[in-house]
Amino acid sequence: MTDTPDLSVELGFLRLKNPILAASGTFGCGLEFTPFIDLNELGGFVVKGLYFEPRSGNPPPRLVETAAGLINAIGLQGIGVKHFTETILPQLKDLQTAVLVNICGESEEEYVRVADYLNGHEGIAAYELNISCPNVREGGRCPAQNAESTYSLVRRVKQMSARPILTKLTPNVTDITLIARSAEEAGSDAVCLVNTFLAMAIDIHTRRPKLANIYGGLSGPAIKPIALRMVHQTAAVLSIPVIGMGGIMSAADVVEFLLAGASAVQVGTANFIQPDILPQIVEDLRRFLVKNNIKQITDLVGGIKSP
Amino acid sequence: MLLDTKAEIVGRESWGDYFLLTIRSPSIAEKAVPGQFIMIRTASGPYPLLRRPFSIHDRKKDTIDIYFQIAGEGTALLAAKKQGDECDIIGPLGNGFLLDTLAEGRTVAAVGGGRGIAPLFFLGNELQKLGFPLTVYYGGLTSGDLPLEKKFRDKGIPVHCSTDDGSTGFHGLVTDLFLSFLPSSRPDHLFVCGPDPMMKALSRICLEERISAQFSLESIMGCGFGACWGCVHKIKTQGEAEWTKICQEGPVFFTEDIIWNND
Ligand SMILES: Cc1cc2nc3c(=O)[nH]c(=O)nc-3n(C[C@H](O)[C@H](O)[C@H](O)COP(=O)(O)OP(=O)(O)OC[C@H]3O[C@@H](n4cnc5c(N)ncnc54)[C@H](O)[C@@H]3O)c2cc1C
Ligand SMILES: Cc1cc2nc3c(=O)[nH]c(=O)nc-3n(C[C@H](O)[C@H](O)[C@H](O)COP(=O)(O)O)c2cc1C
Ligand code: FES
Numbered sequence: 001m002t003d004t005p006d007l008s009v010e011l012g013f014l015r016l017k018n019p020i021l022a023a024s025g026t027f028g029c030g031l032e033f034t035p036f037i038d039l040n041e042l043g044g045f046v047v048k049g050l051y052f053e054p055r056s057g058n059p060p061p062r063l064v065e066t067a068a069g070l071i072n073a074i075g076l077q078g079i080g081v082k083h084f085t086e087t088i089l090p091q092l093k094d095l096q097t098a099v100l101v102n103i104c105g106e107s108e109e110e111y112v113r114v115a116d117y118l119n120g121h122e123g124i125a126a127y128e129l130n131i132s133c134p135n136v137r138e139g140g141r142c143p144a145q146n147a148e149s150t151y152s153l154v155r156r157v158k159q160m161s162a163r164p165i166l167t168k169l170t171p172n173v174t175d176i177t178l179i180a181r182s183a184e185e186a187g188s189d190a191v192c193l194v195n196t197f198l199a200m201a202i203d204i205h206t207r208r209p210k211l212a213n214i215y216g217g218l219s220g221p222a223i224k225p226i227a228l229r230m231v232h233q234t235a236a237v238l239s240i241p242v243i244g245m246g247g248i249m250s251a252a253d254v255v256e257f258l259l260a261g262a263s264a265v266q267v268g269t270a271n272f273i274q275p276d277i278l279p280q281i282v283e284d285l286r287r288f289l290v291k292n293n294i295k296q297i298t299d300l301v302g303g304i305k306s307p
Numbered sequence: 308m309l310l311d312t313k314a315e316i317v318g319r320e321s322w323g324d325y326f327l328l329t330i331r332s333p334s335i336a337e338k339a340v341p342g343q344f345i346m347i348r349t350a351s352g353p354y355p356l357l358r359r360p361f362s363i364h365d366r367k368k369d370t371i372d373i374y375f376q377i378a379g380e381g382t383a384l385l386a387a388k389k390q391g392d393e394c395d396i397i398g399p400l401g402n403g404f405l406l407d408t409l410a411e412g413r414t415v416a417a418v419g420g421g422r423g424i425a426p427l428f429f430l431g432n433e434l435q436k437l438g439f440p441l442t443v444y445y446g447g448l449t450s451g452d453l454p455l456e457k458k459f460r461d462k463g464i465p466v467h468c469s470t471d472d473g474s475t476g477f478h479g480l481v482t483d484l485f486l487s488f489l490p491s492s493r494p495d496h497l498f499v500c501g502p503d504p505m506m507k508a509l510s511r512i513c514l515e516e517r518i519s520a521q522f523s524l525e526s527i528m529g530c531g532f533g534a535c536w537g538c539v540h541k542i543k544t545q546g547e548a549e550w551t552k553i554c555q556e557g558p559v560f561f562t563e564d565i566i567w568n569n570d
Pocket of ligand 2: 023024025026048049070072074076102130168194195196218219220221223245246247248266267268269270529535
């Protein structure tokens with residue numbers, strides 16, 4: 001092997017050493033994974049969603065497994081932004097990888113408050129706006145289900161943010177490209193998709209929903225083909241980078257998302273099953289490039305051919 | 308906490324729908340303490356997707372045992388594994404039973420319901436080494452749910468059994484069996500593992516009788532190492548009741564900290 005392929009990706013506002021990021025809510029604050037992997041081998045990771053105040057989340061059962069999928073209704077239990085910056089962030093400072101923070105809010109004001117607070121702290125590469133969590137609002141509603149509220153929220157945060165903004169979209173909409181466009185028009189630096197699909201499961205013996213919250217978000221291999229289609233549709237109409245995710249379990253899955261037009265990807269549920277999967281995917285990607293004589297990973301982006 | 312993707316199954320026993328697997332994993336065995344658990348991947352493909360949690364039932368120099376009952380797809384796949392197969396495990400996870408606080412001369416007992424007996428064998432062995440002989444109350448629906456009775460006896464750990472149908476031992480719930488012994492042999496400290504209704508009832512008894520007790524809780528787990536926030540139970544921490552991750556802060560908690568009505 002003479003040339004080692006170039007795995008790095010330039011998103012315009014952020015350079016990643018490779019296109020593999022860990023998805024928010026599935027990677028804790030990163031530190032949970034240090035017994036298994038070297039975080040510096042990742043392109044980056046997105047820490048769990050943060051509201052301004054600590055949040056207690058939903059009652060259990062919060063998880064139910066379905067065919068090749070996981071439905072979760074955690075309800076964004078979290079430590080709040082102050083505790084995060086005081087106790088967690090200092091431990092992430094020396095990492096040679098991009099640390100992104102997933103920002104949540106019950107109102108536009110709360111998103112702004114969280115971003116404003118984080119603006120005053122070092123060690124964060126970008127903000128990912130979680131405008132798409134389906135658990136919290138009644139009936140799973142959220143700002144990302146509406147083009148106008150997406151525009152308004154992204155614009156407000158973008159105007160005061162000291163850092164690049166990635167907008168994380170929900171797939172629970174009739175046309176995801178409309179929402180993606182409003183995020184772009186509002187100044188978002190990239191979009192991330194997809195968040196989980198609103199779903200449910202019923203116990204046939206007790207006739208009760210299997211989740212205390214009734215509905216939750218479906219993730220895992222079961223959603224990959226739909227997520228891939230949405231990434232393909234979105235990448236076709238945007239000029240900002242698209243970060244793809246949904247059910248990625250292998251380097252082959254990553255290559256599919258890149259070919260569909262994603263500039264980078266996030267891996268979620270797979271981290272629970274195989275906590276060392278991220279560096280393994282990076283290594284397998286490298287092998288794939290060598291084997292196929294591809295010099296740089298960016299050559300794959302949008303490389304899908306006509307049928 | 309270690310990931311061992313190639314731990315070999317070196318022993319297997321079965322009794323009806325109960326199974327015992329001996330798994331070779333020297334590094335996990337070395338670190339394990341009673342009350343801790345491991346997460347096992349039951350399939351190589353995406354169904355079942357998540358790992359499944361199992362208490363460490365016994366530990367030898369290079370091996371750990373798990374003891375389980377078939378409950379669904381994952382446990383059925385695990386039951387089908389043979390000696391020589393490899394399995395993919397993470398462990399040891401969670402905090403075990405707290406044993407350092409036991410004062411000399413204290414009497415200890417344990418109550419196990421069905422598969423909940425699993426961690427109590429490892430516990431009994433360790434307590435024996437520490438000089439605290441354990442008495443075990445072991446309950447099931449019927450005699451077939453109590454395959455480990457002899458194993459405890461052979462180790463010199465006294466066992467009192469109960470079955471709901473009266474097919475063996477005391478006829479009734481294990482909680483009633485425990486209550487019947489209370490006047491004559493009241494333990495200073497109790498360890499409990501079993502189905503929620505049993506643990507809830509015992510929790511009430513322990514609080515009323517002022518018996519200090521540790522309970523090993525169960526929950527559906529997404530990861531087992533603190534990353535998903537899926538496994539919570541309401542636990543009092545510094546006076547405040549909060550949804551607490553069982554995998555990381557537990558699975559063992561003291562009675563007075565556990566809030567049973569999840570609301
Ligand atoms: C810390 C811990 C230690 C455990 N130790 C043991 C052990 O030593 N021996 C043993 O036999 N079992 C143990 N369990 C329970 C065991 O993990 C479950 O029985 C197993 O995950 C079921 O998997 P399955 O795929 O066979 O069933 P599934 O099809 O996943 O589930 C079957 C039924 O069991 C319920 N269930 C699933 N997972 C759990 C769970 N974790 N707790 C309670 N109910 C559940 C489901 O809601 C469903 O109704 C433990 C659980 C925990 C959390
Ligand atoms: C348990 C769990 C918690 C999650 N929490 C968050 C969160 O806090 N913020 C967020 O934007 N997405 C959250 N997600 C969604 C994931 O980041 C990801 O978008 C989704 O799971 C799809 O990817 P996957 O199939 O690879 O898991 C969560 C997913 C799971 C399974
Ligand atoms: S099982 Fe994932 S946090 Fe406890």
